[in-house]
Amino acid sequence: MRRKTIEEYIETIALLEEREGRAQTGAIASNMGVKPPSATEMLQKLEQAGLIHYESYDGAVLTGPGRRLADELTEKHRTITDLLDILGVEHGQADLDACQIEHHVSAGTVERLADFVEFVGSDEAAGEFVRRFRSRYR
Amino acid sequence: MRRKTIEEYIETIALLEEREGRAQTGAIASNMGVKPPSATEMLQKLEQAGLIHYESYDGAVLTGPGRRLADELTEKHRTITDLLDILGVEHGQADLDACQIEHHVSAGTVERLADFVEFVGSDEAAGEFVRRFRSRYR
DNA sequence: TGATCCCTTTAGGTATACCTAAATCAGGTC
DNA sequence: GACCTGATTTAGGTATACCTAAAGGGATCA
Numbered sequence: 001m002r003r004k005t006i007e008e009y010i011e012t013i014a015l016l017e018e019r020e021g022r023a024q025t026g027a028i029a030s031n032m033g034v035k036p037p038s039a040t041e042m043l044q045k046l047e048q049a050g051l052i053h054y055e056s057y058d059g060a061v062l063t064g065p066g067r068r069l070a071d072e073l074t075e076k077h078r079t080i081t082d083l084l085d086i087l088g089v090e091h092g093q094a095d096l097d098a099c100q101i102e103h104h105v106s107a108g109t110v111e112r113l114a115d116f117v118e119f120v121g122s123d124e125a126a127g128e129f130v131r132r133f134r135s136r137y138r
Numbered sequence: 139m140r141r142k143t144i145e146e147y148i149e150t151i152a153l154l155e156e157r158e159g160r161a162q163t164g165a166i167a168s169n170m171g172v173k174p175p176s177a178t179e180m181l182q183k184l185e186q187a188g189l190i191h192y193e194s195y196d197g198a199v200l201t202g203p204g205r206r207l208a209d210e211l212t213e214k215h216r217t218i219t220d221l222l223d224i225l226g227v228e229h230g231q232a233d234l235d236a237c238q239i240e241h242h243v244s245a246g247t248v249e250r251l252a253d254f255v256e257f258v259g260s261d262e263a264a265g266e267f268v269r270r271f272r273s274r275y276r
Numbered sequence: 277t278g279a280t281c282c283c284t285t286t287a288g289g290t291a292t293a294c295c296t297a298a299a300t301c302a303g304g305t306c
Numbered sequence: 307g308a309c310c311t312g313a314t315t316t317a318g319g320t321a322t323a324c325c326t327a328a329a330g331g332g333a334t335c336a
Contacts, residue, residue: 141323141324142324172323172325173324175325179324194331195330195331195332
């Protein structure tokens with residue numbers, strides 16, 4: 001498999017923290033498809049980088065900057081899945097693609113995508129337009 | 139900078155081959171922002187992988203499989219820039235984003251994007267719809 | 277033909293995300 | 307309070323894309 005980025009670790013930690021109050025080494029590792037020692041190593045790096053607070057044998061929680069990064073990523077992710085959804089991509093697939101794309105698209109571009117998603121949701125004719133597209137290319 | 143993938147090397151080689159008949163080590167390196175020895179190393183790997191035909195001191199050209207991969211990537215790239223264009227992303231930025239996204243989006247999803255691009259281009263009301271979006275979120 | 281110059285390759289080293297195996301810790305049980 | 311057990315960390319090693327420095331090839335020109 002591909003090497004994981006800092007951002008992917010941060011997302012996983014955010015998910016686990018939300019679900020269980022903190023992110024433990026083993027849970028991070030199994031969620032990301034790596035072995036526990038790899039997770040430990042990254043946790044130490046992320047602590048150094050100031051993105052998490054990490055206690056040995058205890059787990060990690062996001063710091064302020066870590067939380068901000070996680071929120072940005074979540075927002076990007078949601079925008080991208082919403083767009084792919086509009087374009088008729090099956091939801092599970094949209095989610096998988098978003099996991100990748102979110103790390104490689106610029107902030108400005110995501111804003112435009114968000115504008116479009118909002119436009120489609122708010123505009124009467126837009127819904128009709130999207131339905132027509134979907135029915136034509138089913 | 140980030141590490142380059144095989145796909146990025148293939149794209150650069152395709153570009154240079156089209157422009158100059160073959161892709162030379164130095165040109166590849168400067169196009170990709172790496173040093174010549176790094177390019178040499180990758181060329182040897184790509185030759186092993188059967189994606190290029192490479193002669194020492196002479197340069198590389200794509201093989202059949204290499205050409206097919208390059209064409210797929212070009213097609214993905216074009217689809218993504220077209221879509222971002224429709225969504226109002228500035229063209230240079232769209233191109234940069236496409237360079238990244240194309241390596242991380244699934245084939246099936248790109249097909250849906252292509253459908254949408256085609257729909258917008260072929261449907262009367264669609265063009266109108268897109269114009270309205272663009273003028274509202276200028 | 278031999279010298280020169282530019283480009284490419286080889287040699288050897290770095291950084292980083294991953295691994296396995298072994299050591300360490302913490303919490304529950306006797 | 308000593309012991310077990312399962313999770314975590316440490317130690318040490320691999321793969322890979324990158325680098326710098328040095329060696330080698332090929333074309334041109336005297």
